[in-house]
Amino acid sequence: MSDMFHLGWFGSFIPTTWTSGWDGTDAADWLNGRFYVDKVRTLERACFDFILFEDSSMVSDTYGGSSEATLKRGGWAPKGDPMALAPILARATERIGISITASTSFYPPWMLARSIATLDHLSRGRVGWNIVTSSEDLAAKNFGMDALPPHDERYARADEYVDLVTRLWDSWDADALVMDRERGVYVDHTKVRPIDFVGKYYRSRGPLNTLRPPQGRPVLTQAGGSPAGRRFASRYADMVMALPKGVPAMKEYRDDIRARAAAEGRDPDSVKVMYVVSPILGETHQHALDRKAQKDAAVRAHPEGQLIGWSGSMEIDFSTFDLDEPLPDDVQTNGHQSTLANFRKWANGRTLREACVAYRTESMELIGTPDEVAAQMGEAMEEVGGDGFLIWNQPHNRRYIGEIADGLVPALQKRGLMRTGYGHEHFRDNLLEF
Template sequence: MFHLGWFTTFSNPPWNHAWAGTEGRDWPRGRAHVEFVQALERACFDYVMLEDSSMVSDAYEGSSRADLAHGLYAPKHDPVVLAPLLAAATSRIGIIATASTSFYPPYLLARRFATLDHVSHGRAGWNVVTSSEDRAAQNFGLDGLLPHDERYERADEFVDLVERLWESWEPDALALDRDRGVHVDHTKVHTLDFRGKFHASRGPLNLQRPPQGRPVLCQAGGSPRGRDLAARHADTVLAMAAGPEQMKEFRDDVRARATAAGRDPDDVKVMFVTSPVLADTVEEAQARAEVARTPDPVKIEVALAHMSAVTEIDFSAFDLDAPLGDLQTNGHRTTLAQFLRHGRTVREAAMGWLTGNAHYVGTPETVADAMGEDMAAVGGDGYLITGNIGRRFVSGITDGLVPALQRRGLTRSEYTHETFRDNLLEF
């Protein structure tokens, strides 16, 4: 069996097509996301992961025009605020929210996610990011981000401190002893006096240990430094790969790093991002995929504006049909590398990157077979679906593909455990 998650964000669902309804205007209330996550829970997804960023990008053309016209990085709401709303409307699915180690104080983050783990009855997760945009840093009073590897060094210390804060209360510190009049046993709550290169905190937290011991940790760094961070701390890792060979290479590498860090590699679930194209027949699905792959000016601008935002390289300045050179960034290095692999020219790379996650095209039955074969070749651990959260696309996954996977015994058909972590580590 393998796991299923969904990668999305607290921003606008598709708003400019015939099936959009009023969601383009109504999404800020969170109702569309509640209904979406309820559909995932009915299909027994392990988790939903809510991506985030903290800026209006003007990297493309030196203007916010493309970002705002296409709704790329804004408008976007805070996923940490959405998480308890999703938790209240569900009972088993894990809810992962993104928060940056570059902008949060460690104590505040530790307290916030511990609280979320309590109110969700042990279903909270934290997606650990270092952020990748100077424009985001400038919203927090900084001139720019630290260099890439230093951000990860800082993040490593940050996560270590947060984990210690979650452990500052022993599991049985809450006494509730009426006879002695003792609410909490003070001998089981411990200060840290943590002082590192980047962070310091006296501790302890002022709330008891989270129900899961610690919320589930998620990480998406694909660079060597990012993989090290994931191997040391993450329970689930997001990965982008073009096919089974790349998938296996990535998973084997992360597992080897986890072993070197003294962890059981089976405790690190690597989830591969994909956006299946489904239809009633293989031919219809292939036709849909071909439409998605057909270049047009809007698609190319969306791809290049996205890439400009996360790398802070202005791709509007490039000749679309000129060869791509050797580009460097202090932002998303792995995303840039993926982009550069998708084509020889800017135009080819843009279209290849925009459709690069659609590894699986066909009917629910043929896609289920292909996903099962690939996962067997890779060795595990699961897939992270991405794509718009409009009802039409979501239903194709939850009511078409997932039942086909369940019939083959490839994914769960019920939740066995109460907490997110226990379900994630079940197999």
């Protein structure tokens, strides 16, 4: 029998789908948080390890040189701040991890260390920080910069940033709070120290002005695809999100991350690699295939949705290219480099129109009845070696969440592939349990 693996949910604090016919009122009032509270409760009932919110800081106007295309569809903006949403989700739940994205290029490290430490207390040890360096110059302009530093320098800065943030968390010992009424001592000052951090890019005296996070180090997650990104992930991340295409590439990616982690002196089992998937479920196998065909037809009819996404993340105006030709060879980006490189490799001469239909934000296609898909996931994990999957909402509505939580999850649990309860209070302990 296959081993148990982890399941997380990967998504954004954005409107739900509003054109599927199964959307209710969520697309209108998603920003009041109610949909997300219901969602996280459902995922906790289904024993997901965590929910993770990606993030960005811009309204893209790359496609067609205007924000019209982005805003008209409502796919990338508006977007709420996951840092503000997290405490509401924490209050509504008991065990599920809540991981939020914050960019090392924009957040002052001391502020980030303090916000995450506070959230770790508010959630009683269930917070994760998804570390990104950001990749859009447009976002940099919102923070007073003309452009982001070059790709590899962003990772060099992030290296120092994470070092600084973890030192700030360590600037308070776990037993600093003594609350000795007789002696009149609330905090033992000998257990709180300045850090006097002086790096190439950052300086901070410290200490932090709040208690050490319950997890000590809240769960760190990352998604580096480039060599610099992989090195960074294997040095710091407890969980790496990945999008290699197909089982052999998934295995190669995991083996590489584990080897790099071992070279950094870490136990490879302390780094979990999780793959983005978006299962298409049906009542019968044919029903699932029909649903996939329907999805493909929708993209074929409106390929611009995909092109707008690529324009935003790669900062390349895809509206300027001929849809019936491949992406020209001379196109470059300072943004998600590995995304562009992977795109070229994967597109392999496809025209842009064909590429839009074929592209999937997922590592492998999973199509079938819940039990068939559970079996496919088990087989893939057996070949790859671990460590689990991130479900990416497609479509982003209650109907899809229900299909996963009440269809796929019970099928996984029946096969012994997924947990049926939480063994620990803290996110980190649950993630490292197997």
